[in-house]
Amino acid sequence: MRQVRVKGFKIFSDRHGKMRCYHRKTGHKIDLQKAPLGSAEFFAECETIRAITEAQKAKAPKAGTLGELIKSYIDTEHFQNLAAATRRDYRRCADFLEPIKDTPVHVIDTPLVSGIHDKAAEKIGWRRANMVRTLLSEVFRYNIPKGLIMSNYAKDVIPKRRPRGKTYANRPWSIEEQEVVLSHAKPHVRVALALMMNTGLDPSDALKLRKDQIDGNTIWGVRGKTGEEIAIPISPTLQAALNRIPEHEAETVLGNSRGEAWTYNGFSTVWHRFKTALEKEELIASGLTLKGLRHTVATTLREAGLDERRIADLLGQKTPSMARHYSRSANLADKNRETMATLEKEIERRTKTVKPSAKSVKPDQNEDKA
Structure with a gap:
């Protein structure tokens, strides 16, 4: 057999005496059964690998860019x-x-x-x-620590504000909307929605929740997006919903109609069809989303007077600012009215307790004459 050499390729005989060939830079192997060594097919395969390598090299980012x-x-x-x-x-x-x-x-x-x-x-x-x-x-x-750039030039760029009049995504659900959806949903969908409504869990986290993450009357876990630990007490309302879960063999708490663990895309598809049908019957307004249930929990707690840190702890948020974001539509009118009433009472009390000072400045007589 004549010796064949191709630049950039290693051609050798393995310990079993079988010929092998691979591209040195990429490690790409050539099947010598399909492209025998020295054949036209072999050299064509070598050229194809070279062309791919050069294209990838040209596409790779250049140093200092x-x-x-x-x-x-x-x-x-x-x-x-x-x-x-x-x-x-x-x-x-x-x-x-x-x-x-x-x-x-x-x-x-x-x-x-x-x-x-x-x-x-x-x-x-x-x-x-x-x-x-x-x-x-x-x-x-x-x-910056690698010495590849001197400063964070994006830090002082002001974020774009939401266009005026543009509606917020994932609006909170009303009580009426929650009741309508739950009353029309099939059992395996209803319990999933009830879990999100009564915990504030992100839809993806709720669908992935395993049975072993429920210990007694508490849900233990880690929020997928932030990595923050969560510990959510199970309310009587949620427990009643969990008690009605159709039996299934999946390791997750929730299961689909086949008794298998839900995928996010699978549940989203079922939810979209279900929601669209309710909208056509004019039973609910448009704009309901699964993530909106998370905003619903935050808004409800904010209206009840809970501070942002406590809401953030329940939702598995690192900072209270995200709790503020989730509860931005809270109706604080009543509580602010109470606050203003308290302020007025305090002003009135202080006004009555402050006596005129003997050293107080008298009005300028010239001003009176004027």
Whole structure:
């Protein structure tokens, strides 16, 4: 057999005497059964591997560019530990930034990032533009210690505000809407909705909740998105709903009509069809979402007078600011009315207790004459 050599490829005989071939840089193996060594098929396969390698090399971010910074951040353990939905959103933002990935690091500054932010708002909307800003802030923050960039140039870029008049997503449900939905839902759907209504669990966390996470009258777990621990007492209302769960063999608390664990997409599909049918019958208004139940719990607690820290602890939020976000539509009119009444009473009390001072300044006589 004549010896064949191809630059960039290792061709050798293994310990069993069988010929092998692989590309040194990528490790890509060539099947010598389908493309015999030295044949036209073999050399064609070598050229294909070379072409793919060169294309990938050209696509890879260049050193000292925005693309390299983004890749460096995506390779961090911090990024890998983010919730799957957050990683997906960040990758979409990175795709938006793909056309400017070769921007040299030395030209990046706050005005440039602000311009990118403005352009993103025009192209993909204010919400995703703010996410692009957040991604860049994280990219810069994690690359500063590596010496790849000098400062976090996204930090001082002001986030875009929600357009005036635009309705909020995931609005809270009214009591009437909750009752209508529960009364019309099938048993395996009803208990899932009841679990979300009475705990504030994120839909994905509620569907993944395992039976062994319920100990006595408490739900123990970790919120998927933030990693925060949660401990939720089971109320009598929720316990009554759990007692009516159809029997199933899944390890999760909730199960679908086949007795299997729900997938998020599966439940979302069932919910959408069910909700649409109720809307057509005009039994509910449009705009109900599963995440809206989380906002409902926060709003209800806020209206009941609970502080943001306690609400955040229940929802598994790291900061009270997120609890404030979830309860932003709370109707505080009654409580604020009580607050104002208290303020007036206190002002009146202080007015009565303060006696005129003997050293008080008398009105200027000239002013009286005027």
